[in-house]
Amino acid sequence: MSKFTNDIHQLIEYIGGKExxxxxxxxxxxxxxxxxxxKKADIDKIEDIKSVKGSFTQAGxxxxxxxxxxxxxYNELIQIADIEEATKEDTKVAGRQNLNPLQRLVSHLAEIFAPIIPAIVVGGLILGFRNIIGDxxxxxxxxxxxxxxxxxxxxxxHFLWLIGEAIFHFLPVGITWSIARKTGTTQILGIVLGITLVSPQLLNAYGVAGGAEIPVWDFGFAQVQMIGYQAQVIPAMLAGYLLVFLEKKLRKVVPEYISMIVVPFxxxxxxxxxxxxILGPVGWKIGTVISNGVYGGLTSTLKWLFAALFGFLYAPLVITGLHHMTNAIDLQLMSEFGGTNLWPMIALSNIAQGSAVLAIIFLNKKNxxxxxxxxxxxxxAYLGVTEPAMFGINLKYSYPFLGAMIGxxxxxIxxxxxxxxxxxxxxxxxxxxLSIQPQHMGKFAIAMLIAIIVPFGLTMVLSKNKKWANKELAKHKG
Known part of the structure; x- marks a missing residue:
């Protein structure tokens, strides 16, 4: 019998039994x-188990x-409960049965962008460094x-632009590959499709925006404009899903002995x-409308209200998983305006959640x-991943979460x-x-101080207020 045995038996019971x-x-x-x-899971009892640090529901x-x-x-749990091991991917697939259509859509978006985020992080750092030394x-x-x-x-x-261009100008290649990978279709076809959207044969998207003459493919009875979709998100997504749709349908009807030739073609x-x-022009238009709408809201006379709402509500969006939709908007803003004013607010929300937990550490320093x-x-949270802070501490006490949202x-703003x-x-x-454009780093540093001081201070103040301080603080306060 290990130190976890009793806790595991309790967890199985409180979660509704192994069945x-x-x-x-x-x-x-x-x-x-x-x-x-x-609904059978008794969350209060589960969180009272000694080994359990918190719980939450996300993505089903x-x-x-x-x-x-x-x-x-985990290893002892599956032995005691007599259930089979599973991978995170198995759990993701099974979890979708508990999601509504909107949540499933967001889940799909998250899984498309997750594999390409590391490259985008590197690209952002490179662009920032180039701006510092060059501007x-x-x-x-x-x-x-x-x-x-x-x-x-x-x-x-000059050299670093080689990497920056590969990441951002050729972003559609990453998106179409990721869609093919996620859906289990032929990944190399996704890569080839992405390349056809950004080929050097095409007039660069930035050239199109600048009013350059657009070359065409002339088929005699019709002409098709040779436009590239560098850095465009929605055209790549639409094309990627059409490829997946056609491949899956064809594999159902084409005999296996000729499928390797017929299906890819x-x-x-x-x-x-x-x-x-169709899809490129339509997707570009959709992306432009979305980015112009967001950018317009963030630069209008009511930008303070837009910022306040986004800053206040971003953390609750993380709880629902809807925050993944901002990735596509950010990337579209970057392609249209050479940067994004949305991402800085996300980074500030991360800091605010971490600062609220910092106050709880101070309040419960003997625990x-x-x-x-x-x-x-x-x-x-200070490194950009807020789920442990929110679900492990801030939502547990409630008022730190509110303090973080206000901060x-x-x-x-x-x-x-x-x-x-x-x-x-x-x-x-x-x-x-490090992602902020150099001329704005000083202002962002002040915004960071606000995101540190206000949540910390509000959490301390609210902890003294009987309306907000709950039994958890009274139980743990040293």
């Missing part, structure tokens, strides 16, 4: 359950925070940049043609057990009000300043 478990896997710190009837999964020993806990006049009395006085830095600036060629005739959750959660809203723009998405929390 209520459809599937269970684990990640670095959490158990991920898919339950037949999520009931997730229980265990901590760094989750793999040991900020920091030498010779503020009259020259590093690239103007040093051949080394000039060469570095009849999937790819029509998709590329339709992409350039060694809670520090096992709160300290890693603070670090994680995030005030920081967002300052950020948008002063015109802060980021080069790219992906770097969240405190490192988010």
């Amino acid at each position: 209520n478990i459809v599937n269970v896997s684990h990640c670095a710190t959490r158990l991920r359950f898919v339950l037949k009837d999520p 999964q009931f997730q229980v925070i265990i901590g760094n020993e989750v793999s040991t806990f 900020i006049k920091m030498l010779e009395g503020g009259t020259k940049t590093l690239t103007e006085v040093s051949q080394f830095w000039a060469g570095t600036h 009849l999937s790819l060629v029509p998709t590329v043609l339709v992409a350039h005739i 060694e057990e809670e520090k096992q959750v709160s300290i890693p959660a603070t670090i994680s 995030s809203a005030l920081a967002a 300052f950020s948008v009000g002063t015109g802060v723009m980021a080069n790219s998405i992906g770097v969240g929390g405190l490192p988010g300043i």
Whole structure:
């Protein structure tokens, strides 16, 4: 009998019995359950189990925070419950049965962008660094940049664009590949489709926007414009899903002995043609409307209201999973305006959640057990991952979550009000300043201070207010 045995028996009982478990896997710190009837889980009793640091429901999964020993806990759990091991992917698929159509759509979007986020993070850092050495006049009395006085830095600036261009201009390749990968269709066809959207044969999207003459493919009876869709998100998504649709349909009707020849040809060629005739232009228009609407809201006379609402509501969006939709909007803003004023607010929301947990650490400084959750959660939030902070601490006490939302809203108002723009998405929390365009870094630093001080202060104040301070604080306060 291990130190977890009793806790595991309690967890199985409070979760509705092993017969209520459809599937269970684990990640670095959490158990991920898919339950037949999520309502049978007694959350209060589950969170009272000694080994449990918190719980939450996301993407159709009931997730229980265990901590760094989750793999040991999991291995004993599946033995005691007599259930089969599962992967995170198995759990994701099973969990979709508990989602409504909107949540399923958001889940699909998240899974498309997740594999390409690391590249976008690198691209954002590269663009930021290029701006620092190439645009900020920091030498010779503020009259020259590093690239103007040093051949080394000039060469570095030139070289780094090779990577930046590959990531952002050729983004459609990553999107179409990711769609093919996610849907289990032929990944190389997704890659080829993406290349046909950004081929050097085509007039670059930036050239089209600049009014250059557009070449055409002339078929005699019709002409098709040779337009590239560099950095465009929606045209790539529409084309990717058409390719997937055609391939899956064809595999059902084409005999297996000729499928290797027929299916790729009849999937790819029509998709590329339709992409350039219909989906590309339509997708570009949709993307332009969305980005103009968001950018207009963030630069209008009511920008403070837009910023306040987004800053206040972003954390609740994370709970629902709807925050993944902002990735596509951010990328579209980058392609249209050379940067995004949405991402800075997301980074500030991360910081605000971490700051609220920091206050809880201070309030409960004698509670060694809670520090096992709160300290890693603070670090994680300050590095851009807020789920441990929100589900492990802030939602548990309620008032830190409110304090973080208010602090995030005030920081967002300052950020948008002063015109802060980021080069790219992906770097969240405190490192988010590395994504900010150099001329705005000072203003963003002030916004970061707001996101640190206000949530910390509000959490401290609300903890003294009987209306907000709940039994959890009274129970744990040293």
